[in-house]
Amino acid sequence: MRKNKRPSEPEQAAGNGLLDRRLFLTAGVAAIGSAALSDSTAAAEALPVEPWMKTPGAPFTPYGQPSKYAGKVVRAVASVPGTTGTGTSRTPHHLLDGTITPNGLHFERHHAGVPDINPEAHRLLIHGLVKRPLVFTLDALMRYPMESRVAFIECAGNSGLLYQKEPAQVGVQPIHGLLSCAEWSGVRLATLLEEAGVDPSAQWLLAEGADASGMSRSVPLAKAMDDALIAIYQNGEPVRPSNGYPMRLLLPGYEGNMNVKWLRRIKLTEGPTMTKDETSKYTILLNDGKSLQFCFAQEAKSMITRPSPGLTMGSPGLYEITGLAWSGYGRITKVEVSADGGASWAQAALQGPVLPMSVTRFRLPWRWEGGPAVLQSRATDDSGYVQPSRAKLIADRGSRGAYHFNGITSWGIAEGGEVKHVYA
């Protein structure tokens, strides 16, 4: 099917300048780049030998920190009125690449601050409908066989701004920043439950944190036995206090709130406990007045992280459009990108490894001619589910749901290169 093309005519994959996803892997890119390079051959000055090349640098530090010049790569914090540690902080995806969120930038949602837990005093109690109630120390759990899972955690309220009537004039971080992805390592919850001996009448469990709010959620026992982890490590180091030190529950693919941090207690029950967070919060209010309850897995979703609002385009020419896609139901199989508001779509390259319940980075080359464009991305997962348009999601569910918004986001690019959040 591929035609023989002259290098100066890269293959168009969709309207408004979207190029074939394989372009960067072929000789074509050199040819496209050459135009931009042509005016850079003016009289050259010698490259300066900077001071840091002429004196030894800083000493070792026990725990490394980012460059002081990367000071803008930080979380955006929003506390609930009258509190300092209750609320959210959001990941700056527009300033990151790859798939793993650095531990200091993982999003946070706290209901009563970050507890200062002495690991020697911390206990994990497993009780309720079990034959042998058991209490575990951290030291005990450290002796268990462990597993690692690269998994995203996404707050159910992430992207909720898109339920608003008018597009919020903000970017990736305020809209989609309640999503992060890490490699979590720890003990399979099933191992501990088997040791405690699950009573056949148990169908659910209550997971409860040791924070001041005693954050608690009901989890189906089947999920606990399937792939739940008592996570002790986050990206190779002890789980950060803001993410549940010394241990948190990891339920791959499930809404963030259920991945209970500072986990202190698991109680097996016949039915759900109907906690505050699974009734008055984290339920989706529909137009008919009913509310959807127990919406556990996060549906397939994607976002373009670059270009995005706040990152004004430079000169016309070749750009890479990149972003993240994820699904709580499995693997991402396809991400399509549009530069004309959904009129035409090009398939983006998926960067491996493509893991289930994890984020997948996608990339697509784009020749921006300097004119207006509306960028969108659309994810498909291995269950065949396709991320819906914003209009379809709202037509199906209304706009009062607050949670689980997974419709398509649009970035409008104006003549001149300013990028804004738009509805298209």
Add this chain to the structure above:
Amino acid sequence: MSTRNTLLGACSALMVLHGAALAEGPNLGKAASPDEIASWDVSIGPGGAGLPPGSGTPQQGEQVYVAKCLACHGEKGAGKPNDRLVGGPELLAPGQAPVKTVGNFWPYATTIFDYVRRAMPLNEPKSLRDDEVYAVVAYLLSLNGVIGENDTIDARTLPTVRMPNRDGFVRFSRGR
């Protein structure tokens, strides 16, 4: 000695019954006694399981509310700076931003007890006595018109309170 042997015998029988997973696990959990568990087992099921002794009335609850809750939740649960607690179905009418309150949204009264006891007041959680929690729950239910001004809330009456939005929830099923 004979008790110990019996226990050991029972343990090995269990290990055989429950197969390889149990036998091969490190088994480093310590048995937890009912006394140890009691102080942590604070969750209240929707049927009332776990509710402690004690009781409270709306009148008693008003005093607790004014002292401990009003600063964040406003006069008579009107809200501001934090969540509004009192208000009817008109606050959920279509065409406006929904305001969910205890009265118009919470499906189970037991949840109020569970949540207030474990998490409120925000800066002093677990400081209220059980009687005070019952009283605050009674006050909020009364302000929302769910119980009468002179009703008493305790372990027997709380699970029988029928919340207005009790049937307002549909269990999510993908693709529906």
